[in-house]
Amino acid sequence: MAQVHLRKVVKEYEGGVQAVKGIDLDIADHEFVVLVGPSGCGKSTTLRMIAGLEEISGGEIDIGGTVVNDVPPRDRDIAMVFQNYALYPHMTVYDNMAFGLTLRKFDKGEIKRRVENAARILDIGMLLDRKPKALSGGQRQRVAMGRAIVRDPKVFLFDEPLSNLDAKLRVQMRTEIKKVHQTVRTTTVYVTHDQVEAMTLADRVVVMNHGKIEQVGPPQELYHHPKTRFVAGFIGSPSMNFIPARLEETSGGLVVRMTDRAVLPVPASRTARYAPHVGRDLLFGIRPEHLTEPHPNEHRPNIAHFEAAPEVVEPMGMETLLHFWVEGHEICARFDPAVEVAPGKPAAMAVDMDQMHMIDPKTDLVL
């Protein structure tokens, strides 16, 4: 087990293209950290630099107290699970899992003990004599994880391990990965583009964009207190609604004015925070789950009401998504499926203003 530290790590390709632009990250012992972001944000490159599969162009990577910048992958004491499993097709499951230990000249009895232990954790004991081609996608991914577990490395690295699985299996394997981490407690760095995976698995999520870290924090913190517009929009599904708005001061306190008809009161608790921005053109951010049907016996404070006619209604079973447009911006609301709504028919809506965000469009920072 080990800590991992990245200090001003840069990856620059030929032609001067920077995939990773000097990131700093401290990963604690036993921690499960997920790097998340859109394609090309540098998350996989960062993971591959930790693995030693990509040389770093600048900065320092420290695993377990040793700077590993020039240490080859085999000597970093890490194990990696790949998106396409990367199982050795000519070897049985047992041999796949034992390969790393055999190369490291482990005693045969010890190899057997470790493989059987990992097989028990992953429930693949009955597959040990099979070749990878005789396994399903989920089973292959378990074997890939088994290959990592048997090594008992300092750090586990996962590179989008669930991307090749179908939606149902992905959920199942996600739970499996979390269970394995709770059992073995190995420091883990996990890369995904799926924010649901990031939120459900991570102790801390690292949101990356354009080769930089946008924000690092526990899932709930990123969800409730995003620091940038990117994080606010990336975390949460469906994504947060952004509507151009102006902060105005009225006799009753601050209000957010989107259009002449859509004016929402700002909770008193936010007055001090937003006061310096009165009169500025900003972005009002609200998540679909905080834009719902009104509740008859509403006890929550700071609920604002308005009416809008949805243009598209998407019944999802557990919820119904309503899409309507304000000033040319698409807004999504999340309704209880029991509420009857129809396209074009005005529906009363409630906004939980305690969950609102104001974003400076010039800096993209959440105020």
Add this chain to the structure above:
Amino acid sequence: MSASTANTIASYTGKKLGSLRSERRWALWTAYASLIVATIIFLAPPFYMLVTSLKSSSEISNLSGNPWLVRAPTLENYKELIANPLFRGFFVNSVIITLCVVAISMVISVLAAFSLARMKFWGSQALATGVFLTYLVPDTLLFIPLYQIVGSLGLLNSIWGLILIYPTLTVPFCTWIMIGYFASIPKELDEAALIDGAGWMQMLTKIFIPVALPGIIAATIFAFTVSWAAFVYPTAFVTTPEHMPLTIGVVSQLIRGDTFAWGQIMAGALMAALPPVVVYAFLMDYYIAGLTAGATKG
């Protein structure tokens, strides 16, 4: 749906299906006809060789009757050839040359292809193209400079000279086949091996060679065929019968001036063709898999 619409759709579908069926029948007939013609063209020479090899010299020289039929079949030609120590010598020479050439070619081309396909170094792409370009130079252009080289090494009129120069024919193409095969192996496999603790050599022997076995077999068959059937180089470099391989041995020893021992020539040629036929028959699937590696997403 109205009745008239339903009728229109039914008649349209029926017409379409009928035309598809006749198109398919036409395609099948064309395919069969072409295959029959191709089979006749390709099998006629070996069949004629077989027929001739089973005839006595007098029957061959007798011009009356159908030359495609044997009136009095005999194995005399085969017996005489097998009993002839020179012919056995040709066979042994061919076997030694082929085994050595195949081994040398495969060692060089597997190592070359692995480094060119996997160890990205400066100029690797240009080198890979260069390797293939050398294959495009015909051997008839090369045998004069090669004659000088082999001569300066004192290896003229020796099977070792042939073993030295045959790889110039086999290595480029074998390397090219292997580059294609190695390139089709997912990059993550070597990365997984690197992380598991393998060095380059272990990666090659424990992962790449077993995974690329169909490609290696395809390259081996190619090297085998080229060295077994080579004619130009042994004709130029070997002059005495004890060092000749089958290809030129049969021709040089069974044609005396204007006397052709046709029966024995045909028997010898058939026996010489037997090993490649056996190899192809057993390993054809691997050969095709190896040559088409990377053509489709695996």
